[in-house]
Amino acid sequence: MAPDVQLGGNVKIFDFANLYGCKIGDNTRIGTFVEIQKGAQVGLNCKIWSHSFICDGVGNLLGYCVV
Template structure:
């Protein structure tokens, strides 16, 4: 189900949508797949090669880049940004503009049932374990264990939570 006028949705023909996917206005989707019963909020961009599982909720203003895989039942809060390049540059050493051939896409996996709070930044090449919770505003710089609760900059396990 798509909400809002058709001209407010930018969904490329190479997007794979599951059954009963709810997409709000002002989204930009290309080259990605979205599983059954997922909800995509307003002003979300999901890039090529990203995979969204079933029953996920992606809140407004979030950015899911190439190389990100979300398992089933994942919650992404408002204004969450994923990063897929450890060494971002606009140009090469010779001054020429970089192209896709000039960088390595760092893959990130968010396992089933994990939750990422609003305003988080998730660096590339990480795994956020099943059922883990990332507190709002956190910067995740390393893997998060399944079931762990982490918060802060850099995100660290909270006392009493699982951390390994």
């Protein structure tokens, strides 16, 4: 995880996830082998399952989403 990642409260990040310059909201779970690139935002109560790729170009996932 890069030092510029902003994490909300109660965020669970599983092994082998790569996060770079992104914002992660409260109560969100990031699965194994997930990559979230710089500039992307993931909101509250989201679940990003294993092997997902989220880049800045896909927009923001703001709240109650499952990927």
